[in-house]
Structures are given as C-alpha cells and as structure tokens.
Amino acid sequence: MTRALDLAERAVEAAEGDEADAFVHVESSGLARxxxxxxxxxxxxxNESVTLRVVRDGRVGxxxxxxxxxxxxASAARRAGEAADSSPVDPGFAGLxxxxxVPAVEGYDEATAxxxxxxxxxxxxxxxxxxxxxxxYGYYTSGVTEVGVVSTAGQSVSQAMTDTSVxxxxxxxxxxxxxxxxxxxxxxxxxxxxxxxxxxxAVRTRGAQGLEPQxxxxxxxxxxxxxxxxxxxxxxxxxLAFLEGRSYLSGRLGEKLFDxxxxxxxxxxxxRSYPKAFDLEGVPKQPVVMIEEGxxxxxxxxxxxxxxxxxxxxxxxxxxxxxxxxxxPIPFNLSVAAGDAASVGELAERVGDGVYVTRLHYLGIVxxxxxxxxxxxxxxxxxxxxxxxxxxxxxxxxxxxxxxLAAGLLGLTKEVTLVNRSDFYDERYPFGTLVPAVATxxxxxxGTGSGPGL
Amino acid sequence: MQDPAGHAIxxxxxxGAGYADARVVRRRAQLVATKxxxxxxxxxxxxxxxxxxxxxxxxxxxxxxxxxxxxxARDAAVRAVAFARASASRANARVELAPIPPAEGEYSPPxxxxxxxxxxxxxxxxxxRAEEGMRRPEVKITEASVRAMRELRVFRSSEGxxxxxxxxxxxxxxxxxxxxxxxxxxxxxxxxxxxGSSAQAGWEFVExxxxxxxxxxxxxxxxxxxxxxxxxxxxxxIVVDAEQMALQVHESVGHPTELDRVYGxxxxxxxxxxxxxxxxxSLRYGSEHMSITADPTTPLGLGTFGWDDxxxxxxRQPVVEGGLLTGYIASRETSALVGHDLGGSMRADTWSRxxxxxxxxxxxxxxxxxxxxxxxxxxxxLYLSTxxxxxxxxxxxxxxxxxxxxxxxxxxxxxRMLRDPTxxxxxxxxxxxxxxxxxxxEWTLFGLTNCxxxxxxxxxHVSHGASPAxxxxxxxxxRR
Numbered sequence: 038m039t040r041a042l043d044l045a046e047r048a049v050e051a052a053e054g055d056e057a058d059a060f061v062h063v064e065s066s067g068l069a070r071x072x073x074x075x076x077x078x079x080x081x082x083x084n085e086s087v088t089l090r091v092v093r094d095g096r097v098g099x100x101x102x103x104x105x106x107x108x109x110x111a112s113a114a115r116r117a118g119e120a121a122d123s124s125p126v127d128p129g130f131a132g133l134x135x136x137x138x139v140p141a142v143e144g145y146d147e148a149t150a151x152x153x154x155x156x157x158x159x160x161x162x163x164x165x166x167x168x169x170x171x172x173x174y175g176y177y178t179s180g181v182t183e184v185g186v187v188s189t190a191g192q193s194v195s196q197a198m199t200d201t202s203v204x205x206x207x208x209x210x211x212x213x214x215x216x217x218x219x220x221x222x223x224x225x226x227x228x229x230x231x232x233x234x235x236x237x238x239a240v241r242t243r244g245a246q247g248l249e250p251q252x253x254x255x256x257x258x259x260x261x262x263x264x265x266x267x268x269x270x271x272x273x274x275x276x277l278a279f280l281e282g283r284s285y286l287s288g289r290l291g292e293k294l295f296d297x298x299x300x301x302x303x304x305x306x307x308x309r310s311y312p313k314a315f316d317l318e319g320v321p322k323q324p325v326v327m328i329e330e331g332x333x334x335x336x337x338x339x340x341x342x343x344x345x346x347x348x349x350x351x352x353x354x355x356x357x358x359x360x361x362x363x364x365x366p367i368p369f370n371l372s373v374a375a376g377d378a379a380s381v382g383e384l385a386e387r388v389g390d391g392v393y394v395t396r397l398h399y400l401g402i403v404x405x406x407x408x409x410x411x412x413x414x415x416x417x418x419x420x421x422x423x424x425x426x427x428x429x430x431x432x433x434x435x436x437x438x439x440x441x442l443a444a445g446l447l448g449l450t451k452e453v454t455l456v457n458r459s460d461f462y463d464e465r466y467p468f469g470t471l472v473p474a475v476a477t478x479x480x481x482x483x484g485t486g487s488g489p490g491l
Numbered sequence: 492m493q494d495p496a497g498h499a500i501x502x503x504x505x506x507g508a509g510y511a512d513a514r515v516v517r518r519r520a521q522l523v524a525t526k527x528x529x530x531x532x533x534x535x536x537x538x539x540x541x542x543x544x545x546x547x548x549x550x551x552x553x554x555x556x557x558x559x560x561x562x563x564a565r566d567a568a569v570r571a572v573a574f575a576r577a578s579a580s581r582a583n584a585r586v587e588l589a590p591i592p593p594a595e596g597e598y599s600p601p602x603x604x605x606x607x608x609x610x611x612x613x614x615x616x617x618x619x620r621a622e623e624g625m626r627r628p629e630v631k632i633t634e635a636s637v638r639a640m641r642e643l644r645v646f647r648s649s650e651g652x653x654x655x656x657x658x659x660x661x662x663x664x665x666x667x668x669x670x671x672x673x674x675x676x677x678x679x680x681x682x683x684x685x686x687g688s689s690a691q692a693g694w695e696f697v698e699x700x701x702x703x704x705x706x707x708x709x710x711x712x713x714x715x716x717x718x719x720x721x722x723x724x725x726x727x728x729i730v731v732d733a734e735q736m737a738l739q740v741h742e743s744v745g746h747p748t749e750l751d752r753v754y755g756x757x758x759x760x761x762x763x764x765x766x767x768x769x770x771x772x773s774l775r776y777g778s779e780h781m782s783i784t785a786d787p788t789t790p791l792g793l794g795t796f797g798w799d800d801x802x803x804x805x806x807r808q809p810v811v812e813g814g815l816l817t818g819y820i821a822s823r824e825t826s827a828l829v830g831h832d833l834g835g836s837m838r839a840d841t842w843s844r845x846x847x848x849x850x851x852x853x854x855x856x857x858x859x860x861x862x863x864x865x866x867x868x869x870x871x872x873l874y875l876s877t878x879x880x881x882x883x884x885x886x887x888x889x890x891x892x893x894x895x896x897x898x899x900x901x902x903x904x905x906x907r908m909l910r911d912p913t914x915x916x917x918x919x920x921x922x923x924x925x926x927x928x929x930x931x932x933e934w935t936l937f938g939l940t941n942c943x944x945x946x947x948x949x950x951x952h953v954s955h956g957a958s959p960a961x962x963x964x965x966x967x968x969x970r971r
Contacts, residue, residue, distance in 0.1 A: 078756075124533050154574040283670075359534070434915070487765065
C-alpha cells in the first residue's frame, strides 16, 4: 500500500459521520534557485497532509492537518465533524466518489524520484555554466508528489508523480532572454540547452526600441500561448464560471467563436503532459474537447457543478479537493492542437509585419466574460518585418481579447511544447499546458514599458 | 514543546554550517464562505513544521520538515547543510550578513475576542446575513466570507537569538456579481476586492467591518453597473479611493523598493526594479505630496511583528519622504550589500519556505482634507473605487489597473456611474502627478493575504494604510 493510501484510509477510519472522504498529499522536492549565476535560495521540502471531509445529515465539514500520527488524524476528524455540525444542510453537495477504476497512466520516473540535493545543485550548475558572460536567473527543481483519495463510498486510489523543471532568464543590464523546459522525466530536460537558448535570445535583445501602440499581427512562442490559454481557461473553460454566466462560453456552446485551426482539449491521460489518473475528488479523468475546430463544445466539470447543471452532466474528473472547490473545476492538462507550420520562422512569414513575443509577465483579467486580458511582454520581444524576425523592441503592454486572438489565427506550429504552469505555491501538484507557437492577426498593444534587462 | 529549533541549530553547526537559524511554525486557520444563501465552504486547517536555514562556506541552504521531533529537526538541518554544501562550490560570492544584536523575548500583540474561539455557527450566520442584504434581481451571485488564523512562530539562531511570537488574524468581505440578460457581468465588493480585508485583531475587527450595513449598497451598485456607461478613454484627473491606493502603493512602491529585487534575486519570476542601490537618497519617486512609510509596528497590521524572520527588531522607517526615495525594504544580506542599516523585513510564508525580503505594513502617509475636498477641486475627472484587475511590468514601471466602478466628476461634484474603468501609467511619472492626499480622517488600513513571490512560491500577509489621493493628467479607459 502506498503512503498516500495508508494515510487516507487511517483518516477515513478516524472520521465519525454518515460519510467521509480523505485527500492526501505527500511531497518530497528540491529546488535549486539561482540568481546572478549562483545558487542562492536552495529549498528542500518534505511534507504530507490530509484533508478530511465529513458528512453528517447532509451537512459537510472539512479539516486539514499535516500531523499524521493518530492524535493528529483524530484531531482533524473532530474538527471536520464540528465544522459539519455547525453548517446547515448543503443542498449542492454531490456526494462522495463511488468505487470506480481509474486509468493506468504514466508520469512517474524512478530516476527522477531518486534525484538528490547534489543532483539538483549539479543541474543548476550545468545551466549556469552554459550561459557565460550573462547573469543566469531561475531554478532547477525536481520532486515526487503522491496523491491519494479514499471515500466511504468505495473509492480508493493513489498516484505518484515525478516532475522536473528548469527555468532560465539570461540577462545583463540591457538584455534578457528566456527559456524553460519541463517533464515528468528528468532525462528529458537538458539544463544547459535551456540556458543556451535563453542566452542566445538575450544577446538579440540589445538595443531595443519603442513602437507605437496598435493592434499587431504577432507570433507568440509557446511560453506566451500557455499563459494566455491558462488564464482564459481558468475563467472560461470552468463549469462553475460557465454556469454562473462569467465564462466567455456561457450561452455560446455550439457557436463557432474561434479560427477553424483552434482546437483545445484537456487530457489527463496524455503522456506528453503531466498525466493524471483521477482528480482530487477521486473521479477518473476523462478527456474533454472544449473547443473543436473553432467551435465551443464544452467546459470541464466536477461533481458539484455536474449536479448543479443537471441533465446528463457528470464530472469529467477536474475537481479540486474540498475545500478549494469554490474555484470550480480546473483543466490541469490543457493542450492546443498542432498546426501545419514547420517553425516559428514560417509563422513570422505568415505575419509579414508585426511583433514576436517570447514570454509574458503579470497577467490580469480585465473582463472575464469577454476574455480580455492585460499584461506585459518580456525577455525576448522583437519586430517582425517582411516576414523575418528583426529588431528588438521594449516590453509591451497588451490589453487584448483572447477570443479575438484565437479567432484571428494565421497559423500554429507542428511542434507542441509542454510548458510548466506551476509556481509551486502551497502543495506541489505538477501541471502544464501542451501548446504550439501561434501566429495571430489580433494582438493589441496599448503601451510600452521598460527595455529588456535587469 | 521540546526545543526542535535548538536541536536543529546544534545539528547544523555540527554538520559544518557557519551560521544557522531555525523557525518552528504552528498555524491553525478557519475559513467560512457562503454563496447565494448556502454554505460554500467550512474548513479548519492546521500545519506545523520546522524550516532550517544555514550558511556553509558563504552559501545558503534550506530544508523543511513537518516533524517537530528532535529527529525531524536534525534531519532538516543535515539536509540543509548538504544542499548548501552542494551549492557552495558554484557560488561566486560569499553571503555576508549585516550584524544585529541577538534578539530575545516574546511578542504577543493584544487582541480582543479570539476569532478562533468564535463558534462556526456565528461565523456562518454573519455571512448569510451579509449576503441577504446584497440580493437584487440583477445580482445573480452573492458571496461572503470570514477567516481566522492563529500562529505560533519560534525563532532561534546560532548567534543566540531566541524569540517566540504569537499572532492572531481575522477578516472578511462580501461580493455581489450582477449579470444582465445580454451577458454583461459586473461585480462590487466590500471592504476590499479579492477576499475582503484582514487584520491582526480579535473578532471585533470583523464585526466592525460593517459587512451587513454595507451589503445593500454593494448589491445596488453591482446592479446599477449593468446599465452604466463604459468609462471613456482619455487623459484626465483621477481621484483614487483608499482601497485602490493600497494596491497602488503595494505594486508600484512596495515591490520596487524590495532590495532583493533591486539586486536581481527575483529577476526570473516576480521581476526586478527600476531602482538602483545608488538611488537611495537621490531619486525623485513622486511629488512632494508623496510620503511612504514601512511600519511593522502598526496596530492591526498583518505585517506587524516583534522581530522579523531573521530576528531583526520591528522598526518604523520612511521609504519615500516628500517624493524622495529614502529607504528600502531589506534583509541582513541586502543591508550588507547596500552598506546601510535599513532594518529587517525578512518574512517566510510558513515553516516550509525560506524567508524573503517582504513588505510588512507599507503606508501612504495622509495629507489634509476630506475625500469631498479632493473631489471639490476637480473640474472634470473621475473618482475610481475598489480594485478589479492589476498588472505591472517586471521592473515595476508600466502598470494598468482596473477598478470595479468609477463616477464622473464634473465641476467638483460626483456625476454618473461608469463601468469597466482602467488607468495606466509609468510609476515615477504617475506619482509625480500626485497633487493631493486626503487627511488622517480618511486614512484606512487594508490587510491582504495573497501577495505572491519567490520560487517555490509563497504568500505574504501585508497591510497598507492609505487615504484617497488625486492625480492629474492620467490615461484612463485603456480597455480594448
């Protein structure tokens, strides 16, 4: 029996109520953070926590603890019970997950799990050594995460996941370039290669010029596409937002809203991503096509929103653990279908004249219903002139409609890249988006900022 | 409790650390959230553990372990030393720490009614009553939440520091989301966007927020926004309410004056700063009306402490005085780099995160007069209220913020309501256009719990006090 299952079973046994379930998270990770080409904030984390949900007469209460001895679990059971007793009956409660087989998935690699702090420091050093002459900033991290769910309704599942990411910003006072890589297999990630990509891009950003704000044709690298897509998905491909009318897709299912080349799905079973067998309620993962050749088809669902919607809706396996379910279901395995462009160079040819964007910074949601996002470009923004990527430009403030951007696609690359989306807040749960680079005729710049560099 | 921090220090020194500190944290928190008249979440969480930070040959290492046993503490210490040693061979400079006297003592700010002891039933009832007041046909979603937290933090260092600190937090907020038949979506919240406002205080703070009292206005304004005109684009004078000013201070003064950002430590994630170490004492940050103070002694502040997470004592100090940059937010390491004693503001989210340079409480000092006085002097402009969206570049220069609502100002009077207002600017130019700050009677403290920074990411709880302020010649209505 895995550690997560053992803990979850003990927690459920400690609960007193009509029903109960337990979500367990176990983490062991190391992150070698570097700045100015020196490892500066190396962090090793071990933790395990249990979230216990207890149901008494239709009332639901939750308690979380990382004290996993018998006293700690008994205390959590008592507090969850008190929370349930204090609450009115929850008419939206969709019950606990029944016994259901979950798919076999990849996503665990022994060699990655075995990485030591020395290995992690060595990997950071490899990246640093590959960017001489520039300061290198970022991190190398790897870890093991195990999640498990046990419910009195019969579900009992666990999964161990490994993850590795290297993130690099090569920079000087007047230049900065960015690259990253991520995989559940450390052997897929070459820290030196990633750092070289960042350094090569940084050198090209020297001498950045301003430009007049307007709506541009643009090429967006996968890093930028990933961030825009996830912000859009968080607010629009989520069943709770959909049901509440906050989503861009609310009332628009079945309509052709985007370019015919734009297909978005969520597939927890895709081994190219961070595979997941079940969600944090223990529901088996189902692939969901949300946008099919430009037509809005669906959003992702958890047990609560499926019950709220009625009809024949069921959870698609995208629920969070109680009590985070107030955010609604989240697509943790987003992907955009590849296109036919052989390279970003071909995308630039399709753009003709426009801007080339490597990475974005500090996105804000201006209008979730209309999918309008704001943010800055950084670490590799260039002009595209005559179909070629030419001169560097300063960081650009964009305030743009994601639906308009995706409706105005000029192409997508054949190659798709997994982009890490976890910043490792709270408990580690590796996830990313699998996206191509895209070209669009609608990327709206409303201002200019500082130049590249520190 | 045993002394796991002491065991960790001993083990770290024995393993070869030149310096070591250890933090033991025990935290318990409750959240009650209701939505559309039903309980959305009732949760009670606890976490505890030890974080050990060491210097080996001038290089940092940090390891965290949930076990508050001697073994857990020693394991964390040994692992921290191993990580530091592995990193030290690649370090290109030794970390030096500015000297401070070893801290010793206990800190426990006064609170009234312990919010963790308030029955959950009472919290739920308050939320449901507040929600009820927001209901309108146009308001499709009403939400209310209250939170409470109690924390023990023990700090020991190999230099002899030994402090124990207790903190109690609570807060709450309400939000109304209105949706029209044609798909327009608008929201209003109180007393602050994004989860309300919190303080280090007893339950009387939550009761004093006035959630029930303000609920009808919040619901009415959310509904009214559905039929309001969209904020036009242009250059105009804006009066910004205290809540949005708190965000403005946080993003465009707080983060750029964090000295680790100035030195580039955050370059890959949160970003750097347009400021340079040599700007201290010479850079004009804004107009003469702009004075900003970092104050970890502020009563009720979420960033109030006796000592920071390096054992540096809380000290009030100016950051901007009359528009001139006179201070930074610093740590022992960055103080040593800059060569000035800038006080300590190192804070870690919890036991499993390494301390970072963090804001404590950062305030816009009040000027004079009332909000009405600020508005009365505007011939043509906008009054902006309550943050809705925020974004700022990696050097903290170019920003675009949106608020939930605006009102036209015509000839010194508030006029029609406007929806989807945004404004943008470049930090020192924007602050240079500050021509008035309202007085102490308008000064309000806001506490937020979601300031993100670091890799791995960590949240800080910080407070900002501000009065409404007026800026001329600002670009507004930049939404596309």
